[in-house]
Amino acid sequence: MTALRTFSALRLWVLAWFVASMGVAIASPLVHPQAFEVICSGTGAIKLLVQTDDGTVEMGAMGMDCPLCATPSAPPPT
Incomplete structure (x- = not known):
């Protein structure tokens, strides 16, 4: 049960980092064109x-x- 909860938390962290990196990549040309x-x-x-x-x-x-x-x-x- 603990492994399943850890896997779920890891999946959410990976998704959060991916969304954050995409946000930085999209905002970069707007900040320094x-x-x-x-x-x-x-x-x-x-x-x-x-x-x-x-x-x-x-x-x-x-x-x-x-x-x-x-x-x-x-x-x-x-």
């Missing part, structure tokens, strides 16, 4: 620049976020 820019090129490449206190950090390619980055049709002939 960072500016970012999406830069598109004519070749379809996309770059995400995050401006931090230390400088600008390039995050690399993500997905096609804007119609200008999408290729209109098949690739050009060689």
Whole structure:
């Protein structure tokens, strides 16, 4: 009986810590927001620049976020 009660209490503690960590992760951008820019090129490449206190950090390619980055049709002939 004691083991069942201990397991139930452990389950509630794990759930509480999970909810607390999710709350901190969701509130983090609201407490300290960072500016970012999406830069598109004519070749379809996309770059995400995050401006931090230390400088600008390039995050690399993500997905096609804007119609200008999408290729209109098949690739050009060689």
